[in-house]
Amino acid sequence: MNTMNTSTAADVAPLPAQQAGRFPLGSRRVARIGYGAMQLAGPGVFGPPASPEAAIAVLREAVALGVDHIDTSDFYGPHVTNQLIRQALHPYRDGLTIVTKVGARRGDDASWLPAQSPAELVQQVHDNLRHLGLDVLDVVNLRSMLDVHGPAEGSLAPQLAALAQLQQQGLVRHIGLSNVTATQVEEARGFCEIVCVQNMYNLAHRQDDALVDALAAQGVAYVPFFPLGGFSPLQSQALSAVAAELGATPMQVALAWLLQRSPNLLLIPGTSSVAHLRQNLAAASLRIPAELLRRLDPA
């Protein structure tokens, strides 16, 4: 009997998360659907979660289904999400890109507070390294806290200088920005290369349309946070109707819409449920025809 395995790479179907193609993020081309780990921390992103085992199962299933881009922060939990990622996935498989963010801390009442001084940023990078069990962080996003709820103009020069120095020291491979304006992206390029921008963007919040297009033209990733609407998942008659026509769920349509919006969009939907994770990754192979896409536009 011939026991040789004769399958070739061409015979192996891409894993679910990898069906929507890839786009550069730092040194790697990652699958366009990844995973946002914030929801794992527990209610209000303030840990611990009811079941750490369930959180670990979600992380392991994500990677098993082809996710190679995980978004996190040490202020989720705080510390809890990174510790769960380490427990679930360390030692990390080759090719897994973990993106973290710095610039905030949590109050004892679970509030989100700015932590933007150079000394605080250095401390946060070291906290991320320790809790994730890494010697170098793949990508660190500087999260602007000039306004916690949305981008606000203002210089981020001291913070960028501190991150650029950490990059020169070899603790940070690539730098991105979060909750920023186009002007701040330009300012940041005076300090270091910016490999991604992570702002709020989804079907119902398209304020960043111009920034998405500008970054696409420059070959830079745009990573929409709250791709499903965040703490209040997206709901609309149009979304439900389009989902019904496609035999998909509204959340899958919301993700497929983002994938079709621009090739530089890298998705990080969050969930604490393995069932939802599988549904979300299946959106990588959902195609919304043009006439249905139009029905998702504002009236």
Ligand SMILES: NC(=O)c1ccc[n+]([C@@H]2O[C@H](COP(=O)([O-])OP(=O)(O)OC[C@H]3O[C@@H](n4cnc5c(N)ncnc54)[C@H](OP(=O)(O)O)[C@@H]3O)[C@@H](O)[C@H]2O)c1
């Ligand atoms: N840079 C920033 O300032 C910032 C801010 C917020 C978030 N983020 C990042 O962005 C990531 C994504 O944001 P997010 O997780 O807050 O919001 P999201 O991905 O827009 O939505 C998550 C919510 O949708 C629910 N959900 C997920 N999949 C679902 C499905 N298939 N069916 C029904 N409900 C579903 C989740 O509940 P279940 O757990 O029950 O599935 C959760 O309530 C975060 O994980 C974090 O990494 C960054």
